[in-house]
Amino acid sequence: MTDQGRSNSTIRERLGLRPVVNVSGTMTSLGASIIVPEAIRAMAEIAPQWVEMDDLQRRASDVIARLTGAEAGFVTACCASAMSLAAAGAITGTRLLAIERLPDRTEGLKTEVIVQMGHMVSYGAPVDQSLRLAGATVVPVGTATGVQDYHIAEAITERTAAALYVVSHHTVQYGLVGLAQFCEICAARGVPVIVDAASEYDLKGFLAAGADIVCYSGHKFLGGPTSGLLAGRKDMVRAAYLQNRGIGRGMKVGKETIAGVMAALEAWETRDHEGIRARERAALELWLETLSNRPGIVPVIEPDPTHNPLDRLTVHVRPESGFSATGFAAALAAGDPPVIVRGHEAELGYIQLDPCNLHPGEAEVVASRLAATLSAPGDPKIAMAKPRSNSARLLRWPD
Numbered sequence: 420m421t422d423q424g425r426s427n428s429t430i431r432e433r434l435g436l437r438p439v440v441n442v443s444g445t446m447t448s449l450g451a452s453i454i455v456p457e458a459i460r461a462m463a464e465i466a467p468q469w470v471e472m473d474d475l476q477r478r479a480s481d482v483i484a485r486l487t488g489a490e491a492g493f494v495t496a497c498c499a500s501a502m503s504l505a506a507a508g509a510i511t512g513t514r515l516l517a518i519e520r521l522p523d524r525t526e527g528l529k530t531e532v533i534v535q536m537g538h539m540v541s542y543g544a545p546v547d548q549s550l551r552l553a554g555a556t557v558v559p560v561g562t563a564t565g566v567q568d569y570h571i572a573e574a575i576t577e578r579t580a581a582a583l584y585v586v587s588h589h590t591v592q593y594g595l596v597g598l599a600q601f602c603e604i605c606a607a608r609g610v611p612v613i614v615d616a617a618s619e620y621d622l623k624g625f626l627a628a629g630a631d632i633v634c635y636s637g638h639k640f641l642g643g644p645t646s647g648l649l650a651g652r653k654d655m656v657r658a659a660y661l662q663n664r665g666i667g668r669g670m671k672v673g674k675e676t677i678a679g680v681m682a683a684l685e686a687w688e689t690r691d692h693e694g695i696r697a698r699e700r701a702a703l704e705l706w707l708e709t710l711s712n713r714p715g716i717v718p719v720i721e722p723d724p725t726h727n728p729l730d731r732l733t734v735h736v737r738p739e740s741g742f743s744a745t746g747f748a749a750a751l752a753a754g755d756p757p758v759i760v761r762g763h764e765a766e767l768g769y770i771q772l773d774p775c776n777l778h779p780g781e782a783e784v785v786a787s788r789l790a791a792t793l794s795a796p797g798d799p800k801i802a803m804a805k806p807r808s809n810s811a812r813l814l815r816w817p818d
Protein backbone atom coordinates (compact mmCIF):
# COMPACT_ATOMS: atom_id res chain seq x y z
CA MET A 420 0.00 0.00 0.00
CA THR A 421 1.22 3.55 -0.64
CA ASP A 422 2.06 5.97 2.17
CA GLN A 423 -1.08 7.81 1.20
CA GLY A 424 -3.15 4.65 1.49
CA ARG A 425 -1.58 3.76 4.85
CA SER A 426 -2.09 7.12 6.56
CA ASN A 427 -5.57 7.17 5.08
CA SER A 428 -6.46 3.85 6.71
CA THR A 429 -4.97 5.03 10.01
CA ILE A 430 -7.22 8.05 10.26
CA ARG A 431 -10.13 5.92 9.12
CA GLU A 432 -9.48 3.46 11.94
CA ARG A 433 -9.21 6.29 14.46
CA LEU A 434 -12.57 7.62 13.30
CA GLY A 435 -14.17 4.19 13.15
CA LEU A 436 -14.83 4.32 9.38
CA ARG A 437 -15.01 1.25 7.14
CA PRO A 438 -12.08 0.79 4.72
CA VAL A 439 -14.04 0.81 1.45
CA VAL A 440 -12.62 -0.04 -1.97
CA ASN A 441 -14.09 2.31 -4.55
CA VAL A 442 -14.91 0.90 -7.99
CA SER A 443 -17.91 3.16 -8.47
CA GLY A 444 -16.19 6.31 -9.80
CA THR A 445 -15.44 9.69 -8.26
CA MET A 446 -18.35 9.78 -5.85
CA THR A 447 -19.15 12.60 -3.45
CA SER A 448 -20.63 10.02 -1.08
CA LEU A 449 -17.25 8.24 -0.85
CA GLY A 450 -15.12 11.35 -0.41
CA ALA A 451 -14.90 12.40 -4.07
CA SER A 452 -11.26 11.72 -4.98
CA ILE A 453 -7.83 10.52 -4.00
CA ILE A 454 -6.28 13.99 -3.75
CA VAL A 455 -3.00 14.08 -5.68
CA PRO A 456 0.18 14.60 -3.57
CA GLU A 457 0.97 17.91 -5.31
CA ALA A 458 -2.37 19.35 -4.16
CA ILE A 459 -1.95 18.03 -0.60
CA ARG A 460 1.48 19.72 -0.37
CA ALA A 461 0.16 23.03 -1.72
CA MET A 462 -2.77 22.99 0.71
CA ALA A 463 -0.52 22.31 3.70
CA GLU A 464 1.92 25.01 2.58
CA ILE A 465 -0.62 27.79 2.22
CA ALA A 466 -2.77 26.84 5.23
CA PRO A 467 -0.89 28.97 7.84
CA GLN A 468 -0.24 31.95 5.51
CA TRP A 469 -2.11 35.21 5.04
CA VAL A 470 -2.88 35.84 1.39
CA GLU A 471 -4.88 38.43 -0.51
CA MET A 472 -7.67 36.26 -1.82
CA ASP A 473 -8.48 38.29 -4.94
CA ASP A 474 -4.82 38.00 -5.96
CA LEU A 475 -4.79 34.27 -5.27
CA GLN A 476 -7.88 33.87 -7.47
CA ARG A 477 -6.14 36.03 -10.14
CA ARG A 478 -3.28 33.50 -10.16
CA ALA A 479 -5.85 30.69 -10.33
CA SER A 480 -7.45 32.49 -13.28
CA ASP A 481 -4.11 32.40 -15.12
CA VAL A 482 -3.72 28.64 -14.59
CA ILE A 483 -7.35 27.91 -15.49
CA ALA A 484 -7.08 30.09 -18.60
CA ARG A 485 -3.93 28.27 -19.70
CA LEU A 486 -5.47 24.81 -19.33
CA THR A 487 -8.94 25.57 -20.70
CA GLY A 488 -8.24 28.19 -23.34
CA ALA A 489 -10.70 30.48 -21.51
CA GLU A 490 -10.20 34.23 -21.08
CA ALA A 491 -10.50 33.88 -17.30
CA GLY A 492 -11.70 31.61 -14.51
CA PHE A 493 -11.75 31.04 -10.78
CA VAL A 494 -12.02 28.30 -8.19
CA THR A 495 -15.41 27.57 -6.61
CA ALA A 496 -16.62 25.32 -3.79
CA CYS A 497 -17.82 22.70 -6.27
CA CYS A 498 -19.30 22.36 -9.76
CA ALA A 499 -22.86 22.88 -8.51
CA SER A 500 -21.88 26.19 -6.95
CA ALA A 501 -20.02 27.18 -10.13
CA MET A 502 -23.34 26.72 -11.97
CA SER A 503 -25.19 28.82 -9.38
CA LEU A 504 -22.59 31.60 -9.63
CA ALA A 505 -22.56 31.48 -13.43
CA ALA A 506 -26.35 31.74 -13.56
CA ALA A 507 -26.35 34.56 -11.01
CA GLY A 508 -23.73 36.40 -13.05
CA ALA A 509 -25.81 36.01 -16.20
CA ILE A 510 -28.78 37.51 -14.32
CA THR A 511 -27.04 40.47 -12.63
CA GLY A 512 -24.03 41.23 -14.77
CA THR A 513 -21.76 43.47 -12.69
CA ARG A 514 -24.61 45.39 -11.01
CA LEU A 515 -23.51 45.22 -7.38
CA LEU A 516 -26.89 46.12 -5.91
CA ALA A 517 -28.61 43.45 -8.02
CA ILE A 518 -26.04 40.96 -6.67
CA GLU A 519 -27.10 41.79 -3.10
CA ARG A 520 -30.78 41.48 -4.03
CA LEU A 521 -30.61 37.89 -5.35
CA PRO A 522 -32.13 35.38 -5.23
CA ASP A 523 -35.69 36.66 -4.77
CA ARG A 524 -35.66 40.38 -5.54
CA THR A 525 -35.12 40.20 -9.26
CA GLU A 526 -37.49 42.92 -10.53
CA GLY A 527 -36.30 44.27 -13.85
CA LEU A 528 -33.74 41.52 -14.44
CA LYS A 529 -33.70 38.75 -17.02
CA THR A 530 -34.01 35.56 -14.98
CA GLU A 531 -34.97 32.70 -17.30
CA VAL A 532 -32.50 29.89 -17.95
CA ILE A 533 -33.28 27.37 -20.68
CA VAL A 534 -32.48 23.68 -20.13
CA GLN A 535 -33.27 20.73 -22.41
CA MET A 536 -35.68 18.37 -20.63
CA GLY A 537 -33.31 15.42 -21.11
CA HIS A 538 -30.69 17.38 -19.16
CA MET A 539 -32.91 17.86 -16.09
CA VAL A 540 -31.07 15.22 -14.08
CA SER A 541 -29.82 14.67 -10.56
CA TYR A 542 -26.13 14.35 -9.73
CA GLY A 543 -27.06 13.90 -6.07
CA ALA A 544 -29.18 17.07 -6.14
CA PRO A 545 -31.41 18.29 -8.98
CA VAL A 546 -29.50 20.24 -11.64
CA ASP A 547 -32.24 22.87 -11.90
CA GLN A 548 -31.95 23.67 -8.19
CA SER A 549 -28.42 24.99 -8.68
CA LEU A 550 -29.97 27.55 -11.06
CA ARG A 551 -32.99 28.35 -8.89
CA LEU A 552 -30.64 29.11 -5.97
CA ALA A 553 -29.38 32.01 -8.06
CA GLY A 554 -32.87 33.40 -8.56
CA ALA A 555 -33.27 31.86 -12.00
CA THR A 556 -36.56 30.61 -13.37
CA VAL A 557 -35.76 27.35 -15.12
CA VAL A 558 -37.43 26.89 -18.51
CA PRO A 559 -37.31 23.22 -19.53
CA VAL A 560 -37.62 22.73 -23.29
CA GLY A 561 -38.72 19.74 -25.38
CA THR A 562 -39.38 16.33 -23.84
CA ALA A 563 -37.09 13.93 -21.98
CA THR A 564 -36.09 12.11 -25.15
CA GLY A 565 -36.77 14.66 -27.87
CA VAL A 566 -35.64 18.25 -28.35
CA GLN A 567 -35.62 20.08 -31.69
CA ASP A 568 -33.92 23.34 -32.66
CA TYR A 569 -37.23 25.22 -32.59
CA HIS A 570 -37.93 24.16 -28.98
CA ILE A 571 -34.84 26.10 -27.96
CA ALA A 572 -35.19 29.00 -30.40
CA GLU A 573 -38.81 29.68 -29.49
CA ALA A 574 -38.20 29.46 -25.75
CA ILE A 575 -35.80 32.41 -25.98
CA THR A 576 -37.47 35.70 -25.06
CA GLU A 577 -36.44 39.10 -23.70
CA ARG A 578 -36.50 37.45 -20.25
CA THR A 579 -33.85 34.84 -21.12
CA ALA A 580 -30.63 35.27 -19.13
CA ALA A 581 -28.76 32.11 -20.17
CA ALA A 582 -29.04 28.50 -21.30
CA LEU A 583 -27.52 25.49 -19.51
CA TYR A 584 -26.10 22.45 -21.29
CA VAL A 585 -25.27 19.36 -19.21
CA VAL A 586 -22.58 16.91 -20.34
CA SER A 587 -22.95 13.72 -18.34
CA HIS A 588 -23.71 10.01 -18.43
CA HIS A 589 -26.74 10.96 -16.30
CA THR A 590 -28.47 12.75 -19.19
CA VAL A 591 -30.50 11.22 -21.99
CA GLN A 592 -27.88 10.34 -24.61
CA TYR A 593 -30.00 10.58 -27.79
CA GLY A 594 -32.68 12.74 -29.35
CA LEU A 595 -31.43 16.03 -27.89
CA VAL A 596 -29.71 19.00 -29.52
CA GLY A 597 -25.89 18.71 -29.45
CA LEU A 598 -23.66 21.34 -27.90
CA ALA A 599 -22.42 23.02 -31.09
CA GLN A 600 -25.93 23.53 -32.44
CA PHE A 601 -27.23 24.54 -29.00
CA CYS A 602 -24.53 27.24 -28.86
CA GLU A 603 -25.32 28.40 -32.42
CA ILE A 604 -29.02 28.82 -31.66
CA CYS A 605 -28.29 30.71 -28.44
CA ALA A 606 -25.48 32.87 -29.84
CA ALA A 607 -27.68 34.00 -32.73
CA ARG A 608 -30.08 35.40 -30.12
CA GLY A 609 -27.45 36.82 -27.75
CA VAL A 610 -27.99 34.19 -25.04
CA PRO A 611 -24.88 32.92 -23.22
CA VAL A 612 -24.42 29.16 -22.78
CA ILE A 613 -23.23 27.68 -19.48
CA VAL A 614 -21.93 24.08 -19.67
CA ASP A 615 -21.98 21.64 -16.76
CA ALA A 616 -18.96 19.48 -17.56
CA ALA A 617 -18.43 18.34 -13.97
CA SER A 618 -16.70 15.04 -14.68
CA GLU A 619 -15.39 15.58 -18.20
CA TYR A 620 -11.64 15.24 -18.81
CA ASP A 621 -11.85 17.56 -21.84
CA LEU A 622 -10.75 20.97 -20.55
CA LYS A 623 -10.90 22.81 -23.90
CA GLY A 624 -13.55 21.24 -26.12
CA PHE A 625 -16.71 22.82 -24.70
CA LEU A 626 -15.49 26.40 -24.88
CA ALA A 627 -14.08 25.61 -28.33
CA ALA A 628 -17.54 24.37 -29.37
CA GLY A 629 -19.01 27.77 -28.53
CA ALA A 630 -19.87 27.70 -24.80
CA ASP A 631 -19.47 30.96 -22.89
CA ILE A 632 -18.86 29.43 -19.45
CA VAL A 633 -17.87 25.92 -18.49
CA CYS A 634 -18.11 24.46 -14.97
CA TYR A 635 -16.05 21.49 -13.73
CA SER A 636 -15.59 19.65 -10.47
CA GLY A 637 -12.06 19.97 -9.10
CA HIS A 638 -12.43 16.76 -7.13
CA LYS A 639 -13.32 14.30 -9.86
CA PHE A 640 -10.85 13.44 -12.66
CA LEU A 641 -8.43 16.22 -11.56
CA GLY A 642 -7.83 14.69 -8.13
CA GLY A 643 -8.03 18.09 -6.44
CA PRO A 644 -9.62 18.92 -3.10
CA THR A 645 -13.42 19.19 -3.00
CA SER A 646 -13.89 22.18 -5.30
CA GLY A 647 -15.07 23.43 -8.67
CA LEU A 648 -13.78 25.45 -11.59
CA LEU A 649 -15.56 28.10 -13.57
CA ALA A 650 -13.95 29.24 -16.84
CA GLY A 651 -14.96 31.24 -19.88
CA ARG A 652 -15.69 34.69 -21.25
CA LYS A 653 -14.04 37.33 -19.07
CA ASP A 654 -17.11 39.55 -18.59
CA MET A 655 -19.22 36.57 -17.52
CA VAL A 656 -16.50 35.13 -15.27
CA ARG A 657 -16.19 38.55 -13.61
CA ALA A 658 -19.96 38.78 -13.07
CA ALA A 659 -19.92 35.25 -11.56
CA TYR A 660 -16.93 36.11 -9.32
CA LEU A 661 -18.68 39.20 -7.93
CA GLN A 662 -21.40 36.92 -6.57
CA ASN A 663 -19.01 36.25 -3.67
CA ARG A 664 -20.53 39.49 -2.35
CA GLY A 665 -23.96 37.87 -2.58
CA ILE A 666 -25.27 34.32 -2.89
CA GLY A 667 -21.70 33.05 -3.29
CA ARG A 668 -20.88 33.81 0.33
CA GLY A 669 -22.47 30.58 1.48
CA MET A 670 -20.39 28.76 -1.12
CA LYS A 671 -17.10 30.18 0.10
CA VAL A 672 -13.87 28.62 -1.04
CA GLY A 673 -10.74 28.80 1.14
CA LYS A 674 -7.14 29.63 0.24
CA GLU A 675 -6.15 25.99 0.78
CA THR A 676 -8.71 24.84 -1.78
CA ILE A 677 -7.64 27.42 -4.36
CA ALA A 678 -3.96 26.50 -3.93
CA GLY A 679 -4.86 22.79 -4.02
CA VAL A 680 -6.79 23.11 -7.27
CA MET A 681 -4.01 25.14 -8.90
CA ALA A 682 -1.53 22.41 -7.98
CA ALA A 683 -3.90 19.69 -9.22
CA LEU A 684 -4.27 21.51 -12.55
CA GLU A 685 -0.51 21.80 -12.93
CA ALA A 686 -0.11 18.13 -12.01
CA TRP A 687 -2.73 17.27 -14.65
CA GLU A 688 -0.53 18.90 -17.32
CA THR A 689 2.39 16.62 -16.49
CA ARG A 690 0.45 13.53 -15.39
CA ASP A 691 1.43 10.24 -17.05
CA HIS A 692 -1.98 9.80 -18.69
CA GLU A 693 -0.78 6.84 -20.81
CA GLY A 694 0.63 5.04 -17.78
CA ILE A 695 -2.59 5.56 -15.82
CA ARG A 696 -4.66 4.32 -18.74
CA ALA A 697 -2.47 1.18 -18.90
CA ARG A 698 -2.96 0.52 -15.16
CA GLU A 699 -6.71 0.96 -15.51
CA ARG A 700 -6.70 -1.39 -18.49
CA ALA A 701 -4.78 -4.02 -16.50
CA ALA A 702 -7.38 -3.86 -13.69
CA LEU A 703 -10.21 -4.29 -16.22
CA GLU A 704 -8.47 -7.29 -17.84
CA LEU A 705 -7.96 -8.91 -14.44
CA TRP A 706 -11.64 -8.50 -13.50
CA LEU A 707 -12.73 -9.65 -16.97
CA GLU A 708 -10.71 -12.84 -16.55
CA THR A 709 -11.98 -13.35 -12.98
CA LEU A 710 -15.59 -13.12 -14.16
CA SER A 711 -15.25 -15.14 -17.38
CA ASN A 712 -16.84 -18.59 -17.66
CA ARG A 713 -19.14 -18.15 -14.72
CA PRO A 714 -22.81 -19.10 -15.13
CA GLY A 715 -25.09 -16.08 -15.47
CA ILE A 716 -22.25 -13.53 -15.49
CA VAL A 717 -21.39 -11.67 -18.70
CA PRO A 718 -18.54 -9.17 -18.32
CA VAL A 719 -17.89 -6.65 -21.14
CA ILE A 720 -15.33 -3.82 -21.27
CA GLU A 721 -17.11 -0.67 -22.45
CA PRO A 722 -16.04 2.89 -23.25
CA ASP A 723 -17.27 5.86 -21.20
CA PRO A 724 -20.61 7.13 -22.58
CA THR A 725 -19.45 10.77 -22.72
CA HIS A 726 -16.13 9.90 -24.38
CA ASN A 727 -13.81 10.43 -21.44
CA PRO A 728 -10.61 8.44 -22.09
CA LEU A 729 -11.56 5.59 -19.77
CA ASP A 730 -13.29 2.23 -19.95
CA ARG A 731 -15.37 0.38 -17.38
CA LEU A 732 -16.29 -3.25 -16.93
CA THR A 733 -20.02 -3.75 -17.36
CA VAL A 734 -21.07 -6.95 -15.59
CA HIS A 735 -24.42 -8.34 -16.73
CA VAL A 736 -25.89 -10.40 -13.89
CA ARG A 737 -28.44 -13.09 -14.81
CA PRO A 738 -30.42 -15.22 -12.31
CA GLU A 739 -28.33 -18.37 -13.06
CA SER A 740 -25.52 -16.65 -11.15
CA GLY A 741 -27.56 -16.81 -7.94
CA PHE A 742 -27.72 -13.01 -7.89
CA SER A 743 -29.66 -10.09 -9.24
CA ALA A 744 -27.51 -7.10 -10.22
CA THR A 745 -28.85 -5.23 -7.18
CA GLY A 746 -28.15 -8.18 -4.88
CA PHE A 747 -24.62 -8.62 -6.26
CA ALA A 748 -23.83 -4.95 -5.63
CA ALA A 749 -25.22 -5.20 -2.10
CA ALA A 750 -23.26 -8.39 -1.35
CA LEU A 751 -20.01 -6.76 -2.51
CA ALA A 752 -20.73 -3.66 -0.41
CA ALA A 753 -21.37 -5.85 2.66
CA GLY A 754 -18.14 -7.82 2.25
CA ASP A 755 -14.75 -7.48 3.89
CA PRO A 756 -13.42 -5.13 2.73
CA PRO A 757 -16.57 -3.50 1.34
CA VAL A 758 -16.33 -3.08 -2.45
CA ILE A 759 -18.56 -0.27 -3.68
CA VAL A 760 -19.52 -0.77 -7.32
CA ARG A 761 -21.24 1.50 -9.81
CA GLY A 762 -24.77 0.28 -9.36
CA HIS A 763 -27.06 3.12 -10.40
CA GLU A 764 -28.24 1.18 -13.46
CA ALA A 765 -28.66 -2.14 -11.61
CA GLU A 766 -32.35 -2.31 -12.46
CA LEU A 767 -31.28 -2.82 -16.08
CA GLY A 768 -29.57 -6.03 -14.98
CA TYR A 769 -25.94 -4.93 -14.79
CA ILE A 770 -23.41 -3.24 -12.54
CA GLN A 771 -20.19 -1.53 -13.57
CA LEU A 772 -16.66 -1.57 -12.19
CA ASP A 773 -14.75 1.71 -12.57
CA PRO A 774 -10.94 1.36 -12.38
CA CYS A 775 -10.11 5.08 -11.89
CA ASN A 776 -9.87 5.38 -8.12
CA LEU A 777 -7.77 2.45 -6.95
CA HIS A 778 -4.82 2.43 -4.59
CA PRO A 779 -2.02 0.01 -5.56
CA GLY A 780 -3.03 -3.58 -4.81
CA GLU A 781 -6.75 -2.88 -4.74
CA ALA A 782 -7.48 -4.28 -8.24
CA GLU A 783 -6.45 -7.68 -6.86
CA VAL A 784 -8.58 -7.20 -3.74
CA VAL A 785 -11.59 -6.48 -5.97
CA ALA A 786 -10.88 -9.59 -8.07
CA SER A 787 -10.75 -11.84 -5.03
CA ARG A 788 -13.93 -10.28 -3.56
CA LEU A 789 -15.73 -10.83 -6.90
CA ALA A 790 -14.72 -14.50 -6.96
CA ALA A 791 -15.49 -15.14 -3.28
CA THR A 792 -18.88 -13.43 -3.46
CA LEU A 793 -19.98 -15.38 -6.54
CA SER A 794 -19.03 -18.69 -4.98
CA ALA A 795 -21.12 -17.98 -1.85
CA PRO A 796 -24.38 -16.25 -2.80
CA GLY A 797 -25.88 -16.76 0.68
CA ASP A 798 -29.51 -15.94 1.43
CA PRO A 799 -31.33 -15.87 -1.95
CA LYS A 800 -33.76 -13.20 -0.64
CA ILE A 801 -30.83 -10.81 -0.31
CA ALA A 802 -28.77 -12.10 -3.27
CA MET A 803 -31.74 -11.84 -5.64
CA ALA A 804 -32.98 -8.50 -4.21
CA LYS A 805 -34.92 -6.26 -6.57
CA PRO A 806 -34.11 -2.56 -6.80
CA ARG A 807 -36.30 -0.51 -4.46
CA SER A 808 -36.38 3.13 -3.63
CA ASN A 809 -35.57 3.36 0.07
CA SER A 810 -35.12 6.62 1.94
CA ALA A 811 -35.59 5.10 5.41
CA ARG A 812 -31.86 4.80 6.14
CA LEU A 813 -31.26 8.38 5.04
CA LEU A 814 -33.98 9.62 7.34
CA ARG A 815 -32.40 7.89 10.34
CA TRP A 816 -29.14 9.88 10.10
CA PRO A 817 -27.23 10.49 12.41
CA ASP A 818 -28.43 7.20 13.93
Ligand SMILES: *Cc1c(COP(=O)(O)O)cnc(C)c1O
Nearest residue numbers: 497498499542587615617618636
Ligand atom coordinates in the same frame (compact mmCIF):
# COMPACT_ATOMS: atom_id res chain seq x y z
C1 LIG B 1 -20.78 15.56 -9.99
C2 LIG B 1 -21.61 16.38 -10.90
C3 LIG B 1 -22.04 17.65 -10.52
C4 LIG B 1 -21.79 18.19 -9.16
O1 LIG B 1 -20.45 18.45 -8.99
P1 LIG B 1 -19.93 18.94 -7.56
O2 LIG B 1 -18.57 19.43 -7.86
O3 LIG B 1 -19.95 17.76 -6.68
O4 LIG B 1 -20.85 20.03 -7.14
C5 LIG B 1 -22.75 18.40 -11.42
N1 LIG B 1 -23.06 17.93 -12.63
C6 LIG B 1 -22.70 16.71 -13.03
C7 LIG B 1 -23.07 16.26 -14.40
C8 LIG B 1 -21.95 15.88 -12.18
O5 LIG B 1 -21.57 14.67 -12.57
